[in-house]
Amino acid sequence: MPAKKQHRLLEKTIKKNPVYKGGAVDFYVDTVEMINGKTAAREYLNHPGAVAVLPVLDTGEVILVEQYRYPVGEATLEIPAGKMHRGTDSPLKRAREELREETGYTARKIEKLTTFWPCCAFSNEALHIYIATGLVPGKAQPDDDEFLNVRKMPFEKACRLVETGRLKDSKTIIALQACAIKQLRRAGRTP
Numbered sequence: 124m125p126a127k128k129q130h131r132l133l134e135k136t137i138k139k140n141p142v143y144k145g146g147a148v149d150f151y152v153d154t155v156e157m158i159n160g161k162t163a164a165r166e167y168l169n170h171p172g173a174v175a176v177l178p179v180l181d182t183g184e185v186i187l188v189e190q191y192r193y194p195v196g197e198a199t200l201e202i203p204a205g206k207m208h209r210g211t212d213s214p215l216k217r218a219r220e221e222l223r224e225e226t227g228y229t230a231r232k233i234e235k236l237t238t239f240w241p242c243c244a245f246s247n248e249a250l251h252i253y254i255a256t257g258l259v260p261g262k263a264q265p266d267d268d269e270f271l272n273v274r275k276m277p278f279e280k281a282c283r284l285v286e287t288g289r290l291k292d293s294k295t296i297i298a299l300q301a302c303a304i305k306q307l308r309r310a311g312r313t314p
Contacts, residue, residue, distance in 0.1 A: 231257025
């Protein structure tokens with residue numbers, strides 16, 4: 124594989140400064156040299172990455188999970204998701220595990236939809252989104268600190284929840300939109 128071309132806007136790391144090492148994420152305040160030769164501080168969250176899965180039933184319904192999210196103080200509707208275990212598994216393997224753990228379903232087929240940075244201004248997290256089909260029901264096995272309600276709904280209803288602002292989770296919005304684009308392409312109506 125060819126070496127990655129360095130961009131002319133690339134900043135040079137002078138000093139890495141871990142401020143907090145947590146169980147899930149780490150926080151850094153690094154010193155960098157900018158392209159004008161001056162230095163600056165760059166505060167960011169170091170994250171191992173995450174996966175998310177849009178489960179689609181043969182009926183066309185999607186499966187979402189409802190859970191309380193402490194930082195926003197609300198119960199949210201989201202696609203099943205979880206963080207990667209540092210250096211120990213692949214995104215596809217982790218996506219299969221999260222689907223089973225949070226919903227009980229296993230998938231005969233899982234395809235990659237996209238990968239994105241949820242907030243590249245202050246985090247290096249990469250989130251890998253998959254679509255799961257050929258679903259087989261089973262028993263959910265959420266983590267000890269996860270309390271989830273599994274919700275099935277038509278794809279169109281989930282998209283309406285995005286339009287009305289009821290569904291605010293970025294990974295879920297991106298997954299639904301990526302799936303809609305894929306459907307349009309299959310129908311020959313590329314946006």
